[in-house]
Amino acid sequence: MQNLIENINKIFENRTRLGIMSILMVHDWVDFGELKETLNLTDGNLASHIAALEKEDYIQIKKAFIGKRPNTSFQATKAGKQAFKEHLNALEALIKGM
Amino acid sequence: MQNLIENINKIFENRTRLGIMSILMVHDWVDFGELKETLNLTDGNLASHIAALEKEDYIQIKKAFIGKRPNTSFQATKAGKQAFKEHLNALEALIKGM
DNA sequence: TTATTTACTTTGCAAGACAAAGTTATTTGA
DNA sequence: TCAAATAACTTTGTCTTGCAAAGTAAATAA
DSSP: OOOGGGGSOGGGTSHHHHHHHHHHHHOSSEEHHHHHHHHTOOHHHHHHHHHHHHHTTSEEEEEEEETTEEEEEEEEOHHHHHHHHHHHHHHHHHHHOO | OOOGGGGSOGGGTSHHHHHHHHHHHHOSSEEHHHHHHHHTOOHHHHHHHHHHHHHTTSEEEEEEEETTEEEEEEEEOHHHHHHHHHHHHHHHHHHHOO
């Protein structure tokens, strides 16, 4: 193996994205409003982090209506869960292994 | 308690600083060259991360000579170790608690 | 019909990350 | 003795991030 810090996934360095993924690891189809509240983010900020995670295919997006109101919700993809687990392993290896 | 992601220490979000601190948690007086090699960093990059950690009083710096060559080495301060532990706790709480 | 809600997008800026090159002060080697 | 190397930076420049605030759109509720 090479350098331990290089195993850390750059996209998960950011604490907001870390928070989003932590939630999506254990809950499916969490919606925009809930993430926003839980993580205490502005709309724009959340939207941009969501876009970054989707670009990597780490999350998938479902748009629907609840009653008559639009509702956007998110789920981690298989690849996202995998990448996140690997990130956590990399973190652990870094912390314990030096 | 408030928002779980706000307990994450911004200074430790960066993987290089995370790497530096991980090393300094378990080894005292690691020198510039060794950190640079281990983490595979350029001089300037390492210097700037070191400066950021020192500014927070998370590490302290010792300048000496080994033989006739100058040698700069680093140690985590008590405050640095404390802050790092709290960061790890915050990470754990985030990952397990959502 | 005006206000509200949801979920964005756009704008603009400040901060961060990093490589590469330059600097200083020694020191070792030819 | 003079050129090259070493250690540890600092400076410069650029590209990327992060984020708030404001603007937008489409629908509904008052």
